[in-house]
Amino acid sequence: MKTQKTTIESAQLGAPGREGASKQAGACKDEQKSMVESVTHHALITDIENIHRLTSGIDTLDVGFYVTWGDNWDELKQRFDERKANAYGKGENIIEEEGSRPHIFYAGGNRNYRYHVKYPEYDGFISIHESANQSPNVYVSFASEALHWELSEKELIELVTSDIEAFGGTVSQHKISRCDLYADFRIPCGLSLEFLKSYMVGKADKTSHFMDGDKLETFYCGSKSSPIELRLYDKSAEIKKDGCEERWLLLWFTDDPKNVWRIEFQIRRAVLKQFRINSISDLNNKKADLWKYMTGEWFSLRNRDNQNQSRRTIHPFWEKVQACVQNFGIEQGTKRHYEKSKATFIKWHMQRIVNLLITCAAILKEYDPESCLMKVNSRILQSVSKEDFKEKARKKSIELGVAVNKETKQPASDLYKKLGLGK
Numbered sequence: 001m002k003t004q005k006t007t008i009e010s011a012q013l014g015a016p017g018r019e020g021a022s023k024q025a026g027a028c029k030d031e032q033k034s035m036v037e038s039v040t041h042h043a044l045i046t047d048i049e050n051i052h053r054l055t056s057g058i059d060t061l062d063v064g065f066y067v068t069w070g071d072n073w074d075e076l077k078q079r080f081d082e083r084k085a086n087a088y089g090k091g092e093n094i095i096e097e098e099g100s101r102p103h104i105f106y107a108g109g110n111r112n113y114r115y116h117v118k119y120p121e122y123d124g125f126i127s128i129h130e131s132a133n134q135s136p137n138v139y140v141s142f143a144s145e146a147l148h149w150e151l152s153e154k155e156l157i158e159l160v161t162s163d164i165e166a167f168g169g170t171v172s173q174h175k176i177s178r179c180d181l182y183a184d185f186r187i188p189c190g191l192s193l194e195f196l197k198s199y200m201v202g203k204a205d206k207t208s209h210f211m212d213g214d215k216l217e218t219f220y221c222g223s224k225s226s227p228i229e230l231r232l233y234d235k236s237a238e239i240k241k242d243g244c245e246e247r248w249l250l251l252w253f254t255d256d257p258k259n260v261w262r263i264e265f266q267i268r269r270a271v272l273k274q275f276r277i278n279s280i281s282d283l284n285n286k287k288a289d290l291w292k293y294m295t296g297e298w299f300s301l302r303n304r305d306n307q308n309q310s311r312r313t314i315h316p317f318w319e320k321v322q323a324c325v326q327n328f329g330i331e332q333g334t335k336r337h338y339e340k341s342k343a344t345f346i347k348w349h350m351q352r353i354v355n356l357l358i359t360c361a362a363i364l365k366e367y368d369p370e371s372c373l374m375k376v377n378s379r380i381l382q383s384v385s386k387e388d389f390k391e392k393a394r395k396k397s398i399e400l401g402v403a404v405n406k407e408t409k410q411p412a413s414d415l416y417k418k419l420g421l422g423k
Helices: 021-033 070-087 144-150 153-167 193-199 235-242 245-252 269-274 280-298 316-328 346-364 369-383 386-399 414-418
Strands: 052-068 092-095 103-106 115-119 122-126 138-142 170-186 200-202 207-212 215-221 228-234 260-268 299-301
Touching: 052 144, 052 153, 052 245, 052 260, 052 316, 070 092, 070 103, 122 153, 138 144, 138 153, 144 153, 144 245, 153 170, 153 280, 170 269, 170 280, 170 316, 193 200, 193 207, 193 215, 228 235, 228 280, 235 245, 235 260, 260 269, 260 280, 280 299, 280 316, 299 316, 346 369
Parallel strands: none
Antiparallel strands: 052 138, 052 170, 092 103, 103 115, 115 122, 122 138, 170 260, 200 299, 207 215, 215 228, 228 260
């Protein structure tokens, strides 16, 4: 059997399908003529076999800590306020004192956290609350360098716990707030916006991008505020701007910084909770399941070989991306669990109905609750038949996990007959 090589469609992975190779070649030649010949980025055909994973892992890790400061909190808070005040004007001051590691204290804070401290491995934000209730009162964002080079995620959590204890606090628990999973690939011909938009299949429709001339620099899928956001970008261009090529060359085990692209999923607390990921131990156990879900169900690149998107075959490049799952650990079979607890509490829905009824009263100028309810009831009953209502309600019960009894047909009530809706 002959070995079949699959080429990346068009310049930067961008042509419309595998069929029509001769037409594609002609289009490629026309496009090549319009490009500066010495610019290798616009090489038009590259074997899939030449695309290689360089590294993968966690790039961003934000963790909330639940801390009890105890009897010395007032004194500690006063000391923090003094350090914060001393930092004004110069922005920061270095703290070196016995019993704790050297760190920087900043003048500013972050959202609900008044104090900002920085250690080599992380930025820490401390609120003014003596103890944590529903939300963490210490928030930590680890530096990517620490995640890539120095300590394991478990050791980093232990390091933060030790620093908090040096201040006099006690950590009761921690919860992962945000985790960015990534994989870096060398893609000799790069990626194009046309290719990504043509082949993408996923749960998020919102996309955005940045271009450097006619060259794609960054592609986003999902909004900035959504619980999941994909960033697919030219990592080579980024490290060149940042002046950190040497560090990444060591991490990638290569002496060539060109043509490296990053696939990165930003995963926020809402989704981590749905995967039952709270602690760093949970994350380490379920990283592979997260990657499998992100690159399989949430977003994928698929050949346009079927009208039904879910039945399209995975693009060979994306198969390599999905295969990174083995670098994130052992799959546990964890699925995304959508929380429905609110849906089964009638009081929650009743409050929503009350709020909507008040809005209807304002629109109808009917401020007596009984009169307003009768008018709204009349409009509701005219908008849906009794049988349709029953069928939809029974389906909803099943969706919510509520047992459904066998239904027996009932005659239309007097109210329906009065409205002329009875059968």
